[in-house]
Amino acid sequence: MKKYTLRDVAKAAGVSHMTVSRVLNNNPRVSATTREKVQKVITELGYEPDARARAFVTKKSQLLGLVVSDISNPFNAEISRGIEDKAFEMGYSVIFCSSDESPQRTEACVKHMLRTGVDGMIFTSVRLKEPAVEKLIAEGFPVVLVNRKLSSSDYHYVICNNFLGSYTATKHLLKLGYKKIAMISGYSNFSTGLDRLKGYQKALEDNSLLQRSEYVIETSFSAEGGFEAAKALLALKDRPEAILCGNDYIAFGVMDAAEGSGLSIPEDVALIGFDDTDFAARSRIKLTSVSQKIYEMGSIAVQIIVDTIERKNLDYEHKVVLNPKLIIRESCGYHLHKK
Amino acid sequence: MKKYTLRDVAKAAGVSHMTVSRVLNNNPRVSATTREKVQKVITELGYEPDARARAFVTKKSQLLGLVVSDISNPFNAEISRGIEDKAFEMGYSVIFCSSDESPQRTEACVKHMLRTGVDGMIFTSVRLKEPAVEKLIAEGFPVVLVNRKLSSSDYHYVICNNFLGSYTATKHLLKLGYKKIAMISGYSNFSTGLDRLKGYQKALEDNSLLQRSEYVIETSFSAEGGFEAAKALLALKDRPEAILCGNDYIAFGVMDAAEGSGLSIPEDVALIGFDDTDFAARSRIKLTSVSQKIYEMGSIAVQIIVDTIERKNLDYEHKVVLNPKLIIRESCGYHLHKK
DNA sequence: TCAAGATATGTTACCGGTAACATTTTGTTC
DNA sequence: GAACAAAATGTTACCGGTAACATATCTTGA
Incomplete structure (x- = not known):
């Protein structure tokens, strides 16, 4: 059960560790023969790239933060399911936190998420004024609001009409x-x-x-x-x-x-x-x-936030308003x- | 909004970066005067340690994986709330994944969690036989089962009678x-x-x-x-x-x-x-x-898994069976x- | 007062990836 | 087959923390 590293694979395949890295990242600058050879060693050793090392160097954790009022409330649970399904599909993981609709807890959640190193945050339960969230947006941190929006900030949101x-x-x-x-x-x-x-x-x-x-x-x-x-x-x-x-x-x-x-x-x-x-x-x-459309609100929110995270300079705002029935x-x- | 590092703080405080690291980790090997001085600089600069760097070097992400059958099911949502509350309290974050009770999806969830680099996993919906989970346990990865247990493996679990x-x-x-x-x-x-x-x-x-x-x-x-x-x-x-x-x-x-x-x-x-x-x-x-006691099952599970993660050699098994009413x-x- | 031990602080290396640049190999053209 | 461009591969440095060990400073007691 030893953990192998890039360099272990490189040695076993008789190439440099960068070649292995390139194979891993589907970089076209690797010949088909080498790619195959390296691929084989990777599967043989059962090598898995170290998520933490990768997150460290890329400054991306593939982690989304979700702040809900209370996950045990079925409404939020359904949004969460929509969020998680889409996130999974897009290669992201979701960490969640319950704010209980309190400004203090919301702030604590934000801090917690930031400490954990999420790439963006989704909020389902902001009040019309939510200083912690407004600050985050002002700093340019990727944020999407679902279900409820802020009064002041005219930012990415997905809500019902x-x-x-x-x-x-x-x-x-x-x-x-x-x-x-x-x-x-x-x-x-x-x-x-x-x-x-x-x-x-x-x-x-x-x-x-x-x-x-x-x-x-x-x-x-x-x-x-x-x-x-x-x-x-x-x-x-x-x-x-x-x-x-x-x-x-x-x-x-x-x-x-x-x-x-x-x-x-x-x-x-x-x-x-x-x-x-x-x-x-x-x-x-x-x-x-x-x-x-509770589930849909969640999945749309993920698409928006991933968009925001992955494009460097997103110069427009997403505003989605779904019609109720x-x-x-x-x-x-x-x-x-x-x- | 520039991000400061340990060394930035060190320079500003006129000490070595290790001293700053020690202050951060409450290492007693720092004099009260220095500690105070460094602390002041930290707050002044608004320095926040880089979660990803820390996770990388410590090999710990403070992340728990939660595999539920379906988070939108209120039963699971309530367990999740119990899990998240306790995890938050203990300084951990929870990422979740829905398995839909399918072996394939369960396996995919496990892979996903492993890729994300969780320190341990909690499962609420295992079948009596669940190869992906059994493998994980066999490898010594920290696992706790909640609500349902495996037939074979006699491992940490929290269930109802x-x-x-x-x-x-x-x-x-x-x-x-x-x-x-x-x-x-x-x-x-x-x-x-x-x-x-x-x-x-x-x-x-x-x-x-x-x-x-x-x-x-x-x-x-x-x-x-x-x-x-x-x-x-x-x-x-x-x-x-x-x-x-x-x-x-x-x-x-x-x-x-x-x-x-x-x-x-x-x-x-x-x-x-x-x-x-x-x-x-x-x-x-x-x-x-x-x-x-749905909520309680969740919070107990977190205590067990954190215990398992943080003690190096846990040589006993946790089995908690709660009485229903x-x-x-x-x-x-x-x-x-x-x- | 000075040696010895304790305490405080510093130095260096390392974790496992990726970026940037350097070098080698291959291929093309005349 | 020489000359050069393009493709493939390699080298080195670095990200921002922590561990381990080295060094400096402070106590304390004979």
Whole structure:
């Protein structure tokens, strides 16, 4: 199990170590005969180039850093899968880190990645202001944002058209005849939270409906957040007939709250989620949700970052905005209206 | 944004580069005065040691490889989170790779990790025979298995007592009075599949019940697998009264199949899953499931592998078997019997 | 006060690749 | 077959750390 080096191979093949290096790198400046001879020795000895030595001398580690809010969240897990598949295909490895959406942890993740020596970083969970990330971009370090973007920096990103998704969902509720539509939105210091809120507002406005402040609650993108917010909404004298949620988790929380108040979905309250994660179709009440191409966002992000890393002077910016699609299930009461 | 090296710092501080190296590595062989002086220069210049150079010379990359079947599966995502948190804490980074439970892809993942230069590898999804992994272990490469173990190699692992989990679940069904208990088990070329099947069989045996071959179906650990298997079971003349599933996904598939056949859970068929993933409590029928400490398995695995990596001659094996716990919800009909 | 040992600092070599340039071999043309 | 260009191969240096050993400085006690 001894580890061989370039020079070992060279000696065994009776050539200089540079010739071996050239063979390894498919440099055309090697004759076919020599190439074959060297290749044979390589396989015979089972020689494997030392990744660390190579990374050292080339200043490239073939490592991508991925900062997610929480990898155990299925949404992030799916993005991660998209990222990893594409990275693998392109010869890169992915190291990941969970930021828990905290600026401090995000900064710690960045430091950690930098120490590890990644060639570029992908972020899925930046807030609209994220100093650690903005600094990185300012320094010219390869960065791609996925899912959420920064307010200031107009940099490479791959996101969903959240405004449109939310607009479409609200329109759908309006078309079903609901007038009293509430929104439990994710925090608007995230672009996902803000844009989804704006889409909802615009749809109301376009239908000449006033938005009622007591119908809009901002909370965390979690079932707990949705639960608390829904308890408040459902306790209102003038209870909303429909609730649009900032993501599916919030909607799951709403289901819990409705069950707790003895209300049924969609008869008493219609419900729409966002993201269409795998479980939207498996939850107690099958959830209507705005579907986005999660896996694809990840794989596109990798293409962009590798592009950025490998071309020396990339003088343009990649901005990819994918269109979402409303997936209609029982929670919005569509089937009731069809009858 | 120029990158400084050890020697730059040394020159600026008026010492030799080795002194700087010693300061960096907290080597006690540096006087307090010098240490302070050097430290000051380091912060002034914003010097950061070159991770790649360090990895090269120390032959350690502080990188752990994680091979999961599919990171987008919430079970794996949660293990991953446990792994990453602990690794971060211990100064390691984690690169991951999805094997899709295929031997070929597993081998490709291993190669990929080796090329990247990881210091050790964690596997969550080995089959009972997994040549690529067995070879790695035989060569003395640091490996820890999580969740599933190999049949042959008796190596470091962290698993759940799957036999006990399944035994307990079956016992529970028996206690509720069910006699016709079927099992839709995961493939038994995985230790998780095999051990869970054995637990079920043992529980029947201990209750002097014959196991009926038509009541045991092996399938993939997926909702699709569960769906197909359940269709077959529910179409039997002598339909089972209860079904124990190899994991929660299989159980979700059973729910779909039951719905399709117009049968209700638990009134017509009782149902128990395995793993108690986050959605067990949120599915259409709240699922009784065998809960295992997923996150903890991950973090324990990291402790073991770091131990293996950092101690030169580890002469003992780590075997951690965690006890599962049955979480009772509506799908097994417990509430019906309580009345 | 000075030798001996401990402590602090410095010198040199090396890890295993790649870049850049030097040299040798081969091939082409007249 | 001489002359020269092109192709193939070799030589040397270097990347930025750490190990091992050498040297210088500081203690301490007889």
